[in-house]
Amino acid sequence: MAVLATFYDHIKEIAKQENIPVVEAMKEAKALGIEKLEISGNNILGREDELGQELAYTELGISGIPAYFDFGRDLDVKKQSEPILEAARYLGADKLLVIPGFLQEQDSREVQEKQIQNMVDSVNALAELAAGYGVALVMEEYDSFDSPFSTIAGVRRFLDGCPRLSCAFDTGNFRFMAEDELEAYEGLRDRITHVHLKDRAYTQANGENGKTARDGVVIYPAPVGFGDLKIEELISRLKRDGYDGVYTIEHYDTNRMLDYLRQSAAWVKARI
Template identity: 25%
Template sequence: MNISVSMYSLNSTIQKENWTVLDFIDYAKSISLDGVELLDFYWNDKEKELEEVVAAVKKHKLKVSAYDVSNNFVKESSEERDIEVEKVKDGIRVAKQLGTNIVRVFCGDLHGTLTYEDGQDWIVEGLRQCVEFAEKEQVYLAIENHGLLAGKSEQVEEIIDKVNSPYLKSTFDTGNFLLVHEEPQQAFDRLKDKIIHVHFKDFREKNPSEEVNGFRSTQGVEVIGAVPGDGQVNLAYIVQGLKDIDYQGWLSIEYEGFEDAKISNEEAVRRLRELLK
């Protein structure tokens, strides 16, 4: 297994210090990572920067673990959903340029009175169109259990089964299951054969005295991002489970807390290396 850090894991630093993708890659090299996970919304001038990023990754002997697309298929008009399909297809093209065969995708977001059941057909239809292109390019689309829509392991499994392609898999986010009140260990046991990419993340319940805005679960519980090991996720169980199935892919750290992002990510890397021994 290899260790990367998602660029989103440094988001507070990126905003505060006005980092570019190249700055993030330099940071990744400084903490001796195997790779980096890049996202579609951090480009300033994608066409110009892509060439520079490919060169920087090669220079630092890093790999791109995945390229993340922030799509949303839960749109009520077919025209809007078509735009989201094109967004994913463009992500596949960018991923190939970056040298990765994994594109992290979302299903969609809840809004208004829409439910998972309302949006499921749109999600499946959109992913079928995307995966047809992904198959030709030999790139895997990896659904993240993100937010409150398709956040449960049974929903991720159901969508993968309905699309029915060997090129649609799971980005298993260890922390996000807590937002839908599912034990990450049980989610892992359900999805372990479908995992192609892992977000190594942890959450803890918000202390009533804290004056910060965390993430609110489906039952209204507020949680705060934590350095892996300081929260509620049994990460040792998941890492051991990945060893048991001989998972050879990436573990990508995604820190979403309020402490110093550089220090927190460096500690997360240290702890993950310990678990992998």
């Protein structure tokens, strides 16, 4: 059964913007139909007990853990990953969204290629280690020029090189690299097990900061379904292909987080 989720970072932003405690912001999200939270490793490590209590009190689950690594330069997979895997097991998270590292512009193409292969090899090693914790690995196309997995081809290289890795399809990140989201879906749909619902708008609202895409177009955050991307068609194709998992609503950088979440949740619930 399809499940609505959002990011714990969004919950914290709601608490800040609305001047309410984090637990109250979690309750607001729950009332809108959010059932799970995606909580980054940065928010978890050292706060496992506190987070566990927050989740239990608000009856929210955890849909996954985005975690940053530096596998391009540091091949000690076990040392980098064990703390977050232990936290995942403690909190009952069964997915780790792996962000294996970033490239540096000043490095030669040869050095960058070696680092990318190190990342692929390390993700393979991490997948084997994570399986022992009951945790599966997913990867999204990360919207950064320094990311070797920011394009269709970049994500596909990791998927093809890592049999246990699956795709966390982000509906909005391919636009950052000037790629079409429907084309991206068709190229990756055989490995999708997790979805981030992110819309983008070409016009500014509420004075929010935009992000300049590879083709020079400035893109702004938008409630899901209210921007300029083909979100409704993507959901239709996901349902056509039998996807029935987590849909994580995402709109970083908005200064109206609760309002955006309210609009997004209502729009998505009507379509899944």
